[in-house]
Amino acid sequence: MIAPQATETKHWRFHTDLEKIGWLTIHSPEGSVNVLSREAIMELETLVARIEDLAASGELVGVVLLSDKESGFIAGADISEFDAMSDFSVLPEALKRTHALFARIENLKVPFVAGIHGFCLGGGLELALACHYRIAVNDDKTRIGFPEVNLGIFPGFGGTGRSIRQAGPVDAMGIMLTGKMLRAGAARGLNLVDKLVRHRDMLRWEGRRAVLSKRKSSGAPWSKRIMALGPLRGYVASKMREQAGKKARQEHYPAPYALIDLFEQHGDDWQAMIRGEVEAFVPLMGSPTATNLRRVFFLSEGLKKQGLKGAKFARVHVIGAGVMGGDIAAWCAYRGMSVTLQDLDMARIQPALDRAKKLFKKRYKKKHEVDAAMLRLVADPQGLGVPRADVIIEAVVEKLDVKQAIFAGVEDKLKPDAILATNTSSIELERIAEALKDPARLIGLHFFNPVAQLPLVEVIRSRFNSDEAIARGASFAQAIGKSPVVVKSAPGFLVNRVLMPYMLGAVERVERGESKELLDAAAVAFGMPMGPIELMDTVGLDVGKSVASELGHAVPEDSQFARLIAAGKLGRKTGEGFYKWEKGKAVKGPAPAHADLAGLGRELVKPLVDTTEVVVGEGVVASPELADIGVILGTGFAPFLGGPLKARKDGRA
Known part of the structure; x- marks a missing residue:
């Protein structure tokens, strides 16, 4: 039952129940994910003032912060505002204002609990760390981390100091310097999360229990904190610079080095680390590196808007079990597709299956997941999977006559709406399609080696193809976690x-x-x-x-x-x-x-x-x-x- 103290703003809903528990829900009105825009933060300031008043008057015993977005908790700050925020006359005060707000949440006399599902990244994690206690759903969708380094910056809402307080200096800096996203169990192991639940619908119940029990997270143990003390901190910082140097040069990517400098100055005092964020963060936000990385981010996001809504793919047939064909098949199986892999005989297919198993062992944590992926990848020397496949990909040698013969042999066996694609790296599609009764069926899906690492798929368009055929090709690339770029059929295409x-x-x-x-x-x-x-x-x-x-x-x-x-x-x-x-x-x-x-x-x-x-x-x-x-x-x-x-x-x- 909702008590009279119910408030709704553009980005938040807040009400108290009969047990005097406050329920704060974020619901960014635009997009599929919650973000902390400047407007959302200003609204939260007003709500926190209300929460402080209710707590002081005894009308509130605690607050549970949740998200009602299917995608997750909070994906971070609003990156679309970053260009405007890089103005030196605006950014320092905005950061200090957010620091002050998160400190008010942290200093509340009543418990403030975060319930996390799905994405909890960047500024979202910084807000969660300012809460007194954190509960997360322990499933494959939960991802917790600081991806800021990928945008040429580091956490600027107090996340540097609070993550060090919770996880210890080495683990916290490792997360921030790599941008790695953690699963719920790993975040719990690093003390960034206090409790795990199996399902999202358990967050409300466990949040209630945490408030009524006045649960509060404890910081990292002494054995971890010692690495930030005295001369040890300088040694740790030098090792961090050495590791960063193996991945990125300072003149190209200054953010990791600026964060290490901040740690070397203040890593033994998490509150001083937070205070030092502003001075170190501001020059990074407007740097050419950060500006260009934001551009790359938005261009990458734009690629996701291609394709057809509702397009689904369950079965893939790959012809050619060489390095490219075998690895394409393995990747599709890893991404959950049922895959048949065809070549002349098992002797040619077996090495691809062996490589696939290595990929699955590297990517999956549990044996049953590896076994399930291997079951999805089936050797098919006779090509029996062609009639059932949603997508057929040819990946044999770069010889025109060989490719033409393959497509002529499968054309009459296809499902009416199946994608027929070649992985050719350089041959114009029109030349390959000459052997087909319907040359408009053939599109290009050009993967890059190593398939598991490179995100691009060139979706090749010939003069025969319709917009729908190309959109379906882009949809399939997205379905297997790749970024499609549509290019015209021409020698060598783009890359x-x-x-x-x-x-x-x-x-x-x-x-x-x-x-x-x-x-x-x-x-x-x-x-x-x-x-x-x-x-x-x-x-x-x-x-x-x-x-x-x-x-x-x-x-x-x-x-x-x-x-x-x-x-x-x-x-x-x-x-x-x-x-x-x-x-x-x-x-x-x-x-x-x-x-x-x-x-x-x-x-x-x-x-x-x-x-x-x-x-x-x-x-x-x-x-x-x-x-x-x-x-x-x-x-x-x-x-x-x-x-x-x-x-x-x-x-x-």
Whole structure:
């Protein structure tokens, strides 16, 4: 029963019940997730003042904070406000105001309990940490963490100090520095959550019990807190910088290093850590890195708006059990699809099943989950899965006649609405579709290696395809957790088209005697995830030559490149290419000294940027923005630069 003290604002509902328990519910009016906008925070200030008055008068014994969104608790601050908030005249006071509000919640004399389901991220976790006690649903949907580092910042609503207070300095800093999202059980193990429940409908009951029992979370034990004391803190901070340096350079991604500096200054006093947030946070918010990472975030989110509403896919049939085909099949099974994998015989399919099991063991925590995924992936040498499949993906060798023969053989067996797709990396769809009675059936779904790591799928559109066929292809990519970028059928499409001049340009420099180690180091100094020579070895020299030929780039017969291929030294997959490979890593010698590594990197990357401009001009992608996000997702091009075209516009490439 709702008592008279009921209040509803745009973002919150609050009422007290007959037991004098206050029920505070967040319900952001727009979108599928709750966010802490400036308006929501201002409304919460008013509600907290009301809660303080009710508590002081004895009309309130405690508060339970819940969300009524299916997606979860609170996904963080409202990122759409970040550009405006980066103004130095606005941000410091806004941060201090939120700090003061969360401190008021923390200082309430009555229990304030957070009930968490689904997403509890960023500012949402910071609000939860300001509560006295936290209950979370222990299911696969719950995700708890601080993803701010992925946007070029760190927690700024008091989360730095409060997470250290709860989890201890090493664990808390690890969460903030990596942006890792925790499951409920892991968050409980780190003391970020106090109690787990099995179902969302238990949050209200357990919240009530926590209020009536006046439960309050305790901080991290002494054994963890000691790592922030005295000389130990400097040692821990130096180790953190060393680890951060392996992942990101300070000049590219300053946020992790600024957070470590803050920890080194104040890590032994969680309240001082919170006070220090404002000064350290403000310069990051308006930095080029944070601005570009926000751009990348919104471009990525925009990709999710493609596709058809209500499109569902349950069965996938993959033809070709090589590295790409086998890994596509494994990924689809991991994402919950029933998958049949076809090749000439079991001898060719078995290695793909073995690799799939390794993926499942790495991704799943429990044996029964691995076993269930293996049951979803079925060897199918005879192609019996074709008539039942919602999606058929061909992933065989890059030979036109082979692909045409495969599609001609399956066309009459398809369900009427099944997607028929090729994973070709460079052959124009129109040429493959010539063998079909209905060439409009064939679309491209171009995955990237390694499939489990790279998020991009190029959805290739031929001149035969309808909007609906392409939208269904984009829907399928989203259904398996990938980011679809629609590109026109043209040699090399987007990613391979722009990568090949970059890689071959570096190979030509090696042919002329330049150090491959130096070239790779220069590309990394510029901001690429790996250098062009290491990338060519990773892709496979044979694949590189095949794509180069499709794009009209000749590989001279007397070149080192051609000799390596002739000798079967194809790169990582054979243990040797331009580099020798041991345990999956390139064995590199020392790189010669160079006065301007990043400048050399810009020089190396110039063909990639030039070609991206050409591709946009030819209409292969619909906009410069799509080209930027596609190249970032498909090549790892420096996200902190915002994409190749944004980097050129800013004079940084």
